Amino acid sequence: MEKTWRWFGPNDPITLDMLRQIGVEGIVTALHHIPNGEVWSEEEVVKMRDYIEDHGLRWSVVESLPVSESIKYAGPDRDELIEKYKVSLANLGKAGVKTVCYNFMPVLDWARTDLEYPNPDGTSNLYFNQAEFAYFDIYILKREGAEADYDADTLKRVEELKASMTPEGEKRLVENIIVKTQGFVNGNISEADLDPVAKFRELLDLYKGIDAKQLRENMAYFLNAIMPVCREYDINMCVHPDDPPRPILGLPRIVTCDADIEAFLNAVPDPHNGLTFCAGSLSAGAQNDVTKLAEKYADRTHFVHARICNVLPGGDFKESTHLDPRLVSVVRTFEKRRPGVPMRVDHAPLMLGDEKMGYNAGYSFHGRMLALGMVGGIMATVATEKD
Numbered sequence: 001m002e003k004t005w006r007w008f009g010p011n012d013p014i015t016l017d018m019l020r021q022i023g024v025e026g027i028v029t030a031l032h033h034i035p036n037g038e039v040w041s042e043e044e045v046v047k048m049r050d051y052i053e054d055h056g057l058r059w060s061v062v063e064s065l066p067v068s069e070s071i072k073y074a075g076p077d078r079d080e081l082i083e084k085y086k087v088s089l090a091n092l093g094k095a096g097v098k099t100v101c102y103n104f105m106p107v108l109d110w111a112r113t114d115l116e117y118p119n120p121d122g123t124s125n126l127y128f129n130q131a132e133f134a135y136f137d138i139y140i141l142k143r144e145g146a147e148a149d150y151d152a153d154t155l156k157r158v159e160e161l162k163a164s165m166t167p168e169g170e171k172r173l174v175e176n177i178i179v180k181t182q183g184f185v186n187g188n189i190s191e192a193d194l195d196p197v198a199k200f201r202e203l204l205d206l207y208k209g210i211d212a213k214q215l216r217e218n219m220a221y222f223l224n225a226i227m228p229v230c231r232e233y234d235i236n237m238c239v240h241p242d243d244p245p246r247p248i249l250g251l252p253r254i255v256t257c258d259a260d261i262e263a264f265l266n267a268v269p270d271p272h273n274g275l276t277f278c279a280g281s282l283s284a285g286a287q288n289d290v291t292k293l294a295e296k297y298a299d300r301t302h303f304v305h306a307r308i309c310n311v312l313p314g315g316d317f318k319e320s321t322h323l324d325p326r327l328v329s330v331v332r333t334f335e336k337r338r339p340g341v342p343m344r345v346d347h348a349p350l351m352l353g354d355e356k357m358g359y360n361a362g363y364s365f366h367g368r369m370l371a372l373g374m375v376g377g378i379m380a381t382v383a384t385e386k387d
């Protein structure tokens with residue numbers, strides 16, 4: 001696989017020169033300064049590509065070219081937005097940037113409740129606590145009918161949590177769930193929003209009446225519309241699985257498991273319609289066996305996210321080590337079957353001073369560097385194995 005790294009542009013404190021020193025071969029980035037829904041002009045695309053190439057690297061993957069909410073819920077301006085998306089794709093294709101990651105998660109991209117969950121060794125990790133998430137849903141968002149979406153054990157944990165919850169604790173949940181994890185991925189809410197909860201409620205309202213079937217249709221509509229451009233420029237689209245891989249906050253999620261992946265690939269059976277194999281997101285669902293999924297979908301995978309989660313009792317989950325045997329197996333599959341596919345690590349621990357640097361959640365320097373070294377070691381070992 002090609003060793004890539006998610007870099008957030010020229011203002012990222014982790015510079016391209018640093019990345020060359022640690023063995024990174026390709027860059028994963030986006031034009032983060034262009035608002036969601038606007039065209040990425042040829043000029044802006046070429047400027048970014050040349051900046052990266054001037055530093056001895058290549059722009060391997062776009063993550064993400066964001067799909068506007070209106071395309072997801074089929075708003076009145078969706079065709080107009082799809083046309084703009086096609087222009088951006090064509091501009092990327094002309095500049096030779098041909099792998100595009102996106103997601104089709106309504107309203108909320110990835111979700112975590114804790115961004116610095118302490119590990120016994122002094123490092124910290126991302127963590128998803130199902131009871132804290134349910135607390136946010138029931139008592140902060142106050143979503144109608146929210147209780148019905150949680151089992152009795154979770155609701156019991158929520159009440160225990162309520163007994164000790166403080167205003168600071170509630171603020172921290174809002175920041176972690178809908179602010180700090182979203183702004184930097186061009187999500188709907190950013191640090192500049194004064195009332196993120198109110199804005200979030202308005203966004204949820206846009207999806208009233210949209211179920212999984214409708215969302216699937218909207219995704220197929222979008223993919224069918226962009227496929228001609230993808231064919232013309234040989235662009236591989238790769239959807240990111242839903243994280244966590246289950247419906248949340250009353251919203252449908254449609255890239256959560258084997259059957260979902262099969263459904264969207266079959267709905268638009270063009271090789272340019274592919275998958276970002278995020279082993280981490282998929283492994284956060286107890287229903288998924290990532291080693292089997294990697295074998296099954298290697299041919300339609302255009303981008304790999306190397307990380308892995310442990311599912312804990314009660315629906316909680318936590319990132320595991322990049323040396324987890326399941327990840328070894330996933331890396332082996334892609335090394336053997338898709339040797340050149342771009343791969344990046346993420347969601348590595350905060351360690352050795354990372355915590356003081358204000359990095360985007362999940363995108364530490366030392367933690368990711370160690371993880372890349374680990375995955376690189378697995379790749380080198382696999383290269384010595386006979387078939």
Ligand code: DNO
Nearest residue numbers: 064101102103109110185240
């Ligand atoms: C989280 C990321 C996601 C991903 C998007 C792709 O760490 O993996 O935010 O970039 O879902 O569109």
